[in-house]
Amino acid sequence: MDLFLTIITAATPLLLAAIGELVVERSGVLNLGVEGMMVMGAVCGFGAAFLTGNPWVGVLASIIAGAAMSLLFGFLTLTLLANQVATGLALTLLGIGLSGLIGESFVGQPGVKLPVVAGIDPLIPFSVILTAGVSYVLFRTRSGLIIRAVGNSHSAAHALGYNVIAVRYLCVMFGGACAGLAGGYLSIVYTPQWVENMTAGKGWIALALVVFASWLPWRAAIGAYLFGAISILSFVVQTYGLGIPSQFLNSLPYLVTILALVLISGNRALSKRNTPACLGQPFVPDR
């Protein structure tokens, strides 16, 4: 049971970030800055919780920090039409650098942890509800239909009179808020402390999970738990001392990710149906 909970806890930040990015990509925007938004969420969440002593203020701060970063991304790519890939990479670099600067005085400070009931912190059920909610909204409501339509063909959505840019701004900010919360989870729940660059690539894994999930929320959850399981199991195996090199075990989750991506992209019918056709393309309305 303990092992199971450890896996769920390791998977929850990945799930939160992946669900946010999934919505962003469904609207046709590729934000590669998840890692940067996460790490900013982590430092701001830790800082706010540390300074106020209230972990919930920390959670709120991490959400705001992630959303603010994504707003910057949105302004650059949606309003100024900057290249989404380059801007996303820059956002990651900015987040890592800026979080180091903000967090300088927090290093080594004791953190404030969210209350845990029977080993379950409140964000675990929240992440499951969020997944269900996103799945419901995307596939059962008009708002979700509009998001998918904008991601499938922004020119057709525009021709029907939808405000493509506004829809994308909202989705990008939702993604940023989720990524920020995922970062906050790391510094307020998972390991209640601030370490520079503490996201350690989790943002990139969340990005891969979105593709792995072929843009379907429940598959993202399965992917996140699978990834969490493999990374925790590789620790467990090491303690048994089976003589498997630890480097190999550490790389196992990434190998599985690559394998899964290859298998998923083999299913053409599924990816054709769910891949947002306008992913990464800037939208320039007619004059």
Place this chain on the structure above:
Amino acid sequence: MSANEITPLLEARNIVKIFGTLRANDDVTLKCMPGEIHAFLGENGAGKSTLVKMIYGALQPTSGQFFWNGRGVVIASPSVARQLGIGMVFQHFSLFEALTVAENIALAMPGSFDLGALSARISKVSASYGLPIAPDAVVADLSVGERQRIEIIRCLLQEPKLLIMDEPTSVLTPQEADQLFAVLKRLASEGCSVLYISHRLEEVKDLCDSATILRHGKVVACVNPKKETAASLARLMVGGDVHAVKPAKAGTVGKERLLLKNLSLAADGQFAVALKNISLAVRAGEVVAIAGVAGNGQGEFFDAISGERPVETGMVEIDGVAMGRAGINARRKVGAAFVPEERLGHGAVPEFPLSQNVLLSRHAADDRLVKKGLVQKDGARETAERVIKAFDVRKGKPDPEARALSGGNLQKFVVGRELDRTPAVLVINQPTWGVDAGAAAAIRQAILDLAAQGSAVLVISQDLDEIFEVATRIAVISRGELSEARPAAAWSREAIGLMMAGAHEQKHDSRKEKRHAAGA
């Protein structure tokens, strides 16, 4: 103005639209009366689409005003247009490929969101107007004709007062077109006006009550098409005579240059079409035309002959060489040339200048363009210029990007690029889709001239006028099966139409069965 004169439903008064230095619409005035079918004619690039987009609120005029029932209105967005009661069927469909029919329609419908109830309404309207469509089908799996029905139903559900149709019949069989005309006439009798954009002058004469003709952004005439002839309408559109295509002389037909033997290809996807045992010989000096409704295997047929999808080696023979497994370049090297249906994206790279687009289909087979793996820029430029000159491709600057050309001019270029090699075998899919009358005549003439020089030409087309103009022999494709190719004179339009349409209806039934089977 007398008091009892009828107010136009829609009036566009002195509309000017300027893009950069181009006056796309120059003082355009148009009146559409309630319950009339009003034709809007003009060549490609004349500015029809620009005006129509402004009426639908997708673009804003630089100056001028619209009047709706006599009241001045600003149509700020498509949703304003829809609220007024304007519906539009786009030429390049504005559909979402990954979504279902019902979802696509829901996006244009205000009010509560209930896909189940909407699907029921779609089925009802579709049955009442004779436009069969399954609400739960995904658009990506549907043919062009079926996609058009979605757009029409989407408009009908909004109970429009004005329906704008942009080139609606280019994808339909004669029977489907007749069905559409019946729908439009019924709508007009119910009081809905129709603004009908078309190149097909005969159908405009039959269908429309009045016509506004546009040339280079200016209104040149407003006439009653029933009192005009097709030739006089064409003269107004083009501003000169359209050269009629000179029919081919009953020339000598030579050896078999393209031979298909039991060509079969499995369907690539749930709703794709499989090719079944197609056998056909195209001989030197003849044009064989394949008639058929979109989505009956024409795309797969073209892909198999061109080498985009390999088949068994003996199934395709070009000049006696078995080529079924060979790639497209190998086939080009033995003298074949291919013109795909989609000119932008498949036939040409939109962002490349014409001189580079020339390279795309000829780099392997022409050493004037590529020598020892190196691109010969001068050769490419000369070739592009030769094609531009021979086909009178009209362009803004010396070597424009492909996307900067109008549809007709780009099609002339894409066809000209292949004809410039005088290929032994030419396979051409929808040679004049969405192309204006002048350019279409030029392309058809070039096809006939090529055959007269001893090449074998295979034309895949949905346009029966075109088929009868160019074909020596005609075969009909339906559900991936090809009829016997018979001399053009042995076919009547009705016979072809029935063959195309009859099979098409059966296809719908079989799909329904498939879905039921899947559901059960």
